[in-house]
Amino acid sequence: EEPEEVIFLLLYKRLPNRKELREFKREIRERAKNFPKEVIPHLQSLPKSAHPMSWLMAGILYLGMYGKQDNYEEDGLNLIAWSNELIANIFRIREGWGEPIPYD
Numbered sequence: 001e002e003p004e005e006v007i008f009l010l011l012y013k014r015l016p017n018r019k020e021l022r023e024f025k026r027e028i029r030e031r032a033k034n035f036p037k038e039v040i041p042h043l044q045s046l047p048k049s050a051h052p053m054s055w056l057m058a059g060i061l062y063l064g065m066y067g068k069q070d071n072y073e074e075d076g077l078n079l080i081a082w083s084n085e086l087i088a089n090i091f092r093i094r095e096g097w098g099e100p101i102p103y104d
Contacts, residue, residue, distance in 0.1 A: 031081035036066035043093050059086045
């Protein structure tokens with residue numbers, strides 16, 4: 001099973017067929033391109049001594065402030081799509097690995 005299959009199952013209460021899975025993966029990739037860049041300066045202002053889970057919680061809150069669509073399904077799909085970039089940015093910033101690398 002692929003992670004997207006499990007996400008689809010959790011959202012729609014059934015496993016996707018091949019076409020649905022392919023379209024769902026494409027949709028997640030497209031949504032990932034719209035990661036709200038306004039979140040990055042907020043992450044950069046967090047104390048590096050804070051626990052990584054606190055950073056993740058703060059990042060999710062910032063995503064909600066800058067990317068909210070007022071639609072639970074849209075907001076949920078966006079959060080799923082943006083979580084990889086959020087986590088990567090948290091690690092880059094916390095570890096001092098330079099500026100976040102933009103998602104293309």
